[in-house]
Every structure is written in structure tokens, then in C-alpha cells.
Amino acid sequence: MAIQEDCALRAMIVDHNRLYRAGLKLTLESANVRVVAEGDDLKALMAGSDEAGGDILLLKLPRAAAVAEALGNARQAFPAAKLVVIADANLNSDAMVTAIQAGADGVLLSELSPDVFLQSLRLVRLGEKVLPAQLARMLIGGDARVSHMPSQMRQLGLSAREMEILRLLVDGSSNKGIARRLDIAEATVKVHVKAVLRKIQVTNRTQAAVWALNHGVACEQEA
Numbered sequence: 001m002a003i004q005e006d007c008a009l010r011a012m013i014v015d016h017n018r019l020y021r022a023g024l025k026l027t028l029e030s031a032n033v034r035v036v037a038e039g040d041d042l043k044a045l046m047a048g049s050d051e052a053g054g055d056i057l058l059l060k061l062p063r064a065a066a067v068a069e070a071l072g073n074a075r076q077a078f079p080a081a082k083l084v085v086i087a088d089a090n091l092n093s094d095a096m097v098t099a100i101q102a103g104a105d106g107v108l109l110s111e112l113s114p115d116v117f118l119q120s121l122r123l124v125r126l127g128e129k130v131l132p133a134q135l136a137r138m139l140i141g142g143d144a145r146v147s148h149m150p151s152q153m154r155q156l157g158l159s160a161r162e163m164e165i166l167r168l169l170v171d172g173s174s175n176k177g178i179a180r181r182l183d184i185a186e187a188t189v190k191v192h193v194k195a196v197l198r199k200i201q202v203t204n205r206t207q208a209a210v211w212a213l214n215h216g217v218a219c220e221q222e223a
Contacts, residue, residue, distance in 0.1 A: 008055075009032075009121075009125065010033075010035075010053075010054035010055050011028050011033050011036070011054050011056045011121075012035070012036060012038065012053065012054040012057045013025060013035060013037075013039075013045075013058045014038070014039055014040075014041060014045050014059045014074075015060035016040045017060070018040075020060070020110070021038055021060075025038065027114045028118075030114075033118075033121070035054075036053075037054065042059075042073055042074055046077055053077075053080065053081055054081055055080075055081060055082065055125060056081060056082045056124065057074055057081045057082070057083050058086055059071070059074060059085050059086065060085075061095075067095050071083060071102040071104055082125060083104050083106075084104065084106040084107070084121065084124055085099045085104045085106070085108070086108055086109075086110050087108065087110065087132070088109070088110040088111070096131075105124050105129060106123075106124040106128075106129060107130070107131050108121075108130065108132075123206065123207065123210055126207075130210060131213065157199055158196065158199055161192060162195060162196050162199070164182060165178060165182075165192045165193060165196055166196050166212050168181060168182075169193070169209050169212065170213060172209070175193065178193075200212075
């Protein structure tokens with residue numbers, strides 16, 4: 001899903017790989033996201049920027065050890081920008097957790113499809129914390145001291161069935177897949193999904209999944 005309604009969105013890119021940076025710039029510009037500055041590192045980015053900064057800073061980090069320092073420097077340089085770390089095979093799970101603890105607004109995998117990448121940026125801009133699914137599951141499991149929040153679920157009025165639906169939304173299941181897993185009619189699933197979206201005050205399934213991960217709702221595990 002392109003984010004063409006966000007024409008005013010301004011992005012900054014830090015990546016030592018010029019080829020990847022060029023491809024990312026083309027992807028962003030194809031969705032009417034304006035790249036206002038780019039550079040091999042944060043120092044080069046600041047030196048080459050004619051503007052006060054962008055709305056989102058995309059930060060590709062070559063070394064896990066650089067995560068906390070780089071994010072601290074980025075936050076100091078661009079306090080109003082959303083900080084998104086682009087992670088690849090060189091950035092392990094511990095480094096991703098460090099990124100979140102250091103104030104990253106999102107961690108996105110470099111192998112994401114353009115549509116998913118752009119949709120994730122849109123969610124970040126709206127204030128959502130966007131993480132890779134495997135990292136979110138690890139956090140929910142307690143590796144980063146993220147606790148479950150069942151009392152909040154009860155306060156929102158989510159039923160046991162709606163909680164099951166929400167877990168399966170996190171897992172990326174379609175309405176048909178949810179119906180098959182829970183042995184209920186697909187029409188019934190649609191009713192439950194609408195109720196879940198209304199109760200947690202989000203507008204679509206992707207936002208519901210992100211909300212669930214941020215509030216300690218683990219994915220449904222395969223038997």
C-alpha cells in the first residue's frame with residue numbers, strides 16, 4: 001500500500017551502501033515521499049542537509065555495537081523526527097532490542113517488499129511502534145522485560161473469542177484462515193474483526209496487529 005496521501009512526508013536516509021540508498025530513495029519518491037537529505041553516516045547527512053530536517057530518519061547501521069550511540073546522536077540532532085532502524089543480517093535480535101530501548105520508533109527489515117515498507121513508515125508516522133514479527137514475539141516472551149497486559153484487555157471489553165481473533169490477526173491470518181482455525185463461519189469472523197477494531201480504536205488489520213504486539217498479545221502458536 002503506497003502512502004501517496006502523505007505527500008508532505010519528508011525523509012532522511014543514512015546508509016553506508018550507496019546502491020541500497022539509491023534504491024530506497026527511488027522507492028520513497030515513487031510514493032511521493034520527499035528525501036530531503038542523505039549520507040553515508042549521520043555527520044555526512046547533517047553536512048548535506050539544507051533544511052531543518054525531515055519527519056522520518058531512516059538509519060541503516062553496519063555494526064550492532066553502533067546502535068545505541070547512533071540513535072542517541074540522531075535523536076540529539078533531529079529531536080522531532082521519527083527514528084527508524086533498517087536491519088539486515090548484520091543486526092542481530094539483541095541489537096534490535098537495544099535499538100528499541102534506545103528510542104527507535106521502528107525497526108524494519110531490509111528485505112521487506114516496497115509496499116510493506118511504505119505502509120510500515122506510514123504507521124510509524126501515525127505514532128505506532130513497528131517491529132519485525134520475530135522481534136515482537138521475543139519481546140512479548142519477556143526477553144526485554146515487556147509484560148502482558150490482560151487487565152487492559154478486560155477494560156476494553158474484549159471477549160475471549162475476540163482475544164483469539166486478535167492473536168490470529170497478529171499472526172497474519174486471513175478471515176478464511178481464522179474461520180478454519182476456530183471452526184466458525186467466515187461471516188462470524190468478519191463481525192468479530194469489526195468489533196475488535198472498534199474496541200481498540202484502530203481502523204485496519206495492520207494497525208490492530210501492531211497494537212496487539214505493543215500491548216503484550218502473543219501470536220497464536222501452532223500445535
